[in-house]
Amino acid sequence: MPDLPGGYYHDYICPRHGVELDFLPDxxxxxxxxxxxxxxxxxRYDSAWRWFVNHEISEAALRxxxxxxxxxxxxxxxxxxxxxxxxAERYTGYSRASRPGPNPGIATYTTLDESVWIVPLAxxxxxxxxxxxxxxxxxxVSKLFMPAAEHLVxxxxxxxxNFSCWHNAAIVTLGHVACRHDLVELAVDGEVGQRAxxxxxxxxxxxxxxxxxxxxxYALWAILLSAIAARHYSAQNIFQESLIYRALRTPLDCAFPxxxxxxxxxxxxxxxxVDKCCHGVPPSAxxxxxxxAAYGDPAFSGVLRRIYRTADRDSLYxxxxxxxxxxNAPLLERRSIHLPTSGLAILRAGEDLDLVLKYxxxxxxxxxxxxxxxxxxxxxxxxxxxxxxxxxxxESLESWYRQTLSHNTVLIDGESQPPAxxxxxxxxxxxxxxLAEAAVRWETGNYxxxxxxxxxxxxxxxxxxxxxxxxxGSRRIEWIYHxxxxxxxxxxSDPASLAGGAAYQHLSDIRTASASGPLQxxxxxxxxxxxxxxxxxxxxxxxxxxxxxxxxxxxxxxLMRQIEAAxxxxxxxxxxxxxxxxxxxxxxxxxxxxxxxxxxxxxxxxFNVSDGALNYDFASMxxxx
Numbered sequence: 001m002p003d004l005p006g007g008y009y010h011d012y013i014c015p016r017h018g019v020e021l022d023f024l025p026d027x028x029x030x031x032x033x034x035x036x037x038x039x040x041x042x043x044r045y046d047s048a049w050r051w052f053v054n055h056e057i058s059e060a061a062l063r064x065x066x067x068x069x070x071x072x073x074x075x076x077x078x079x080x081x082x083x084x085x086x087x088a089e090r091y092t093g094y095s096r097a098s099r100p101g102p103n104p105g106i107a108t109y110t111t112l113d114e115s116v117w118i119v120p121l122a123x124x125x126x127x128x129x130x131x132x133x134x135x136x137x138x139x140x141v142s143k144l145f146m147p148a149a150e151h152l153v154x155x156x157x158x159x160x161x162n163f164s165c166w167h168n169a170a171i172v173t174l175g176h177v178a179c180r181h182d183l184v185e186l187a188v189d190g191e192v193g194q195r196a197x198x199x200x201x202x203x204x205x206x207x208x209x210x211x212x213x214x215x216x217x218y219a220l221w222a223i224l225l226s227a228i229a230a231r232h233y234s235a236q237n238i239f240q241e242s243l244i245y246r247a248l249r250t251p252l253d254c255a256f257p258x259x260x261x262x263x264x265x266x267x268x269x270x271x272x273x274v275d276k277c278c279h280g281v282p283p284s285a286x287x288x289x290x291x292x293a294a295y296g297d298p299a300f301s302g303v304l305r306r307i308y309r310t311a312d313r314d315s316l317y318x319x320x321x322x323x324x325x326x327x328n329a330p331l332l333e334r335r336s337i338h339l340p341t342s343g344l345a346i347l348r349a350g351e352d353l354d355l356v357l358k359y360x361x362x363x364x365x366x367x368x369x370x371x372x373x374x375x376x377x378x379x380x381x382x383x384x385x386x387x388x389x390x391x392x393x394x395e396s397l398e399s400w401y402r403q404t405l406s407h408n409t410v411l412i413d414g415e416s417q418p419p420a421x422x423x424x425x426x427x428x429x430x431x432x433x434x435l436a437e438a439a440v441r442w443e444t445g446n447y448x449x450x451x452x453x454x455x456x457x458x459x460x461x462x463x464x465x466x467x468x469x470x471x472x473g474s475r476r477i478e479w480i481y482h483x484x485x486x487x488x489x490x491x492x493s494d495p496a497s498l499a500g501g502a503a504y505q506h507l508s509d510i511r512t513a514s515a516s517g518p519l520q521x522x523x524x525x526x527x528x529x530x531x532x533x534x535x536x537x538x539x540x541x542x543x544x545x546x547x548x549x550x551x552x553x554x555x556x557x558x559l560m561r562q563i564e565a566a567x568x569x570x571x572x573x574x575x576x577x578x579x580x581x582x583x584x585x586x587x588x589x590x591x592x593x594x595x596x597x598x599x600x601x602x603x604x605x606x607f608n609v610s611d612g613a614l615n616y617d618f619a620s621m622x623x624x625x
Contacts, residue, residue: 001086005094006054006117007047008109009279010392014038018390018551021045023052035553047109054108055280057083058120063316065124068131077131080124085136087121088143095147103155103163106148111155112163115170116280118148119225122173129177141178149174149183158192160201161364162208162215165222168194169229172236176229187226188236194226198243203341206243206250211342211363212267212388213251214278220247221281224290228321239294248291251277252299253337254344257352258380259306262344263388264358266366266402269550271388274307286317293321302329336429338436345427345436350460352379353576357456358386359422359438369417370407371440372454374465374481378576381528384408384483387550396506396552405480405503406547410452410469410570413476414500418445425453425614433457433464433618448472455614461582461598462575464605469568470612479561479570481532482547485525487557492544498560507558510545514538515561518588523557531581532559533573535591539563569609 012021014033021031021040031045032038061083068076087107094107105114122145129137152171157163168187172194175183188194201209201219208216223244230236238244251273255261259274271277277284285307292300304326313322336347343360347353356375361367376384389401400406404416411417422440437455442448449472457464469477478500496512498504515536521544523530536542543560561570571592575583585597592607606617 001057001083001090002050002053003090003093004047004050005097005099005106006051006108006113007044007049009048009051009113011044012048012051013391013393014040015393015395017553018394018396020391023049025053025056051109051113054113054117058117061124062120062127065127066316066319069127077128080128081132081136084121084125084140084144088140091144091147095151103157106151111152111157112166114148115152115166115222118145118170119173122170122177126177145174145178149178149180153183153186156192160192160197160209162210162219162222164192165194165197165201165219165226168192168197169222169225172226173229176232181233184230184233184236188230188238194223194230194238195241198223198238198241202243202247203339205339205341206246207254207339207342207344208247209361209364210265210366211361212265212366213254213261213263214268214271214388215266215366216247216251217271217277217281217284217287220244220287221278223247224287228290245291245295245297248287248295249297249299250339252303252332254339254346256354256377256380256382257334259303260377260382262356262358262375263386263550264344264356264375265363265368265388267386267388269385269388269390273303282315282317285311285313286315289315289318289322292326293323298327298329299332301326302331305329306331336427336434336436338424338427338429340424343422343424343438345424345438347429347434347436347456347458347463349432349434349458349463353458353460353463354378355436355456355458355463356386357436357438357454359424359440361421362419367419368402368407369404369419370409371417371420371422372438372452372467373407373409374454374456375408376463376574376576378528381525381576382484383523383525383528383530383576384481385550387548390550390552394552396548399502400506400548400552401550403501403503405500406482406506408481409454410467410477410479411500412447412450412471412478414478414504415446416501416503418442418447420447426455432620433459437614439612450475451612453612453614455616457616457618459603461577462573462596465570465572465574466607466609466614466616467570468609468612468614469570471566474564474566477563477565477568479568480558481560481572482549482556482558483523483525483530483532484549484556485523485528485530486546486555487544487559488522488524491519491521492542496543498543506548508546508555510543512541512543515540515542518586520586521559527578529577529581531575531577531583533586533594534561534571535588535594536561537563537568537591539565571607 172187404411426437428435439453492511546555596603
């Protein structure tokens with residue numbers, strides 16, 4: 001047991017490489033980066049190490065309690081009893097430690113950490129309470145659980161927020177194990193209880209309002225923990241809330257072919273419906289074991305069957321809540337979807353091409369300034385992903401990952417977009433091409449009078465992207481695109497530099513040239529390739545170079561199209577492929593009229609832009625080129 005409270009998890013991130021430091025349970029002062037083995041010293045890292053200790057001990061207490069239920073080995077009961085008593089004896093001392101910030105925990109850095117830490121301990125206590133004496137139970141409740149509950153009630157975030165979800169989860173769990181129904185009612189039906197969190201924080205399309213898939217699962221796990229504790233009280237049984245079911249289902253509809261999820265806003269890049277979905281919560285299998293047992297949706301059994309093709313069904317939540325045998329279920333149909341309140345339009349053209357157009361709400365403090373950004377995935381190749389976050393301890397978090405320049409969109413005068421909410425103009429989920437079009441405008445601030453509109457049109461083999469920008473007076477307009485791998489067909493030769501806001505310092509190996517007619521650019525990333533065709537206007541300047549991916553040491557190749565004007569239209573054709581290209585050539589009549597020549601057909605496109613509105617004609621002619 002640590003003698004001092006735990007610190008901040010995000011301090012245990014290598015500031016340069018953006019990766020978690022190696023945690024060694026028996027080495028409280030040994031903190032090394034797994035990339036270059038640099039050692040980090042000081043209380044910042046020592047206290048963050050104690051976060052891991054608390055987390056591991058809390059989770060271990062629950063697992064050992066379950067093990068005791070299974071095999072009745074006295075040593076297991078004594079282990080859990082010892083953990084609970086040790087924390088109970090230390091808790092008063094923890095409270096005397098100086099804690100920074102407006103939201104301090106007692107054993108942990110914040111009340112958020114306190115909530116996550118205390119719930120498994122309460123579950124362990126609940127499982128074994130019948131094996132403890134009345135005096136032992138009273139001591140643990142009075143010295144540990146009630147002081148923690150009182151602290152969380154006093155420090156409750158009192159907002160619609162993932163913090164509040166976790167405060168509620170801890171309070172309802174502690175209320176249940178301490179036989180305090182008033183706490184259960186407060187955490188479920190109070191002004192900012194879980195019902196309020198669901199109805200105001202979980203958007204009608206099923207995603208958490210902060211616009212991050214990992215924060216979605218983070219908040220949802222707290223809500224599921226609350227539902228498990230509150231199911232013992234008919235009036236507080238929130239499993240009946242339809243939004244819990246929708247919150248489990250919607251990520252399945254958003255997943256890429258490999259199960260990965262778009263890492264929008266402050267989302268962990270690894271988030272997936274078939275593996276880890278967030279730090280601090282179980283892998284996704286735990287969610288869908290509980291979900292299938294509660295709702296019986298074949299989509300949930302389908303994702304579980306998919307997970308267990310390559311992983312053992314050995315999670316604690318499968319054991320405690322899972323059905324005896326998971327039935328067969330067909331895989332979810334791949335279809336284009338629109339999530340109107342989250343502001344995500346997802347096109348799925350062909351067998352494995354996913355395109356995400358992001359236009360919706362900013363997402364609060366975890367939002368990114370990336371209206372009309374484009375995310376692309378082909379099978380298991382995220383050729384142009386949203387980078388999400390590498391962790392809040394990373395040096396470049398604010399200067400790169402939370403800047404417009406790190407996303408595939410447009411920025412004005414080198415400055416990031418102010419927070420805004422766009423709107424969907426068109427969405428066509430069937431036929432060829434499939435279409436998503438959205439727009440955004442700013443009325444105040446440094447983007448005052450700026451209007452942007454983007455349309456993405458997808459065929460099975462390729463997609464067309466057209467982006468129109470209107471400003472009040474001449475501005476520096478920059479369209480930016482990042483792709484995995486390096487640019488292998490280098491069409492720009494002159495070394496250059498780019499000036500702008502804080503994010504520009506992260507661009508490297510910059511080359512430039514003035515636009516002069518049609519161009520093709522090629523990225524290669526292992527066995528995968530991205531071909532891109534464009535016909536820049538004569539007033540454009542083009543830049544290529546390298547930009548940080550996630551983690552920061554990984555580099556992508558970027559293309560920037562820059563123009564000084566009051567209006568601009570950027571049109572590009574993208575073709576991701578593996579072995580051989582399906583597109584043989586692109587023939588341009590004008591910058592907005594062209595033909596795409598494929599092996600067995602000719603696609604003819606024509607675009608018209610009038611007062612920012614985008615219109616197009618498309619015709620496909622079969623037969624050899």
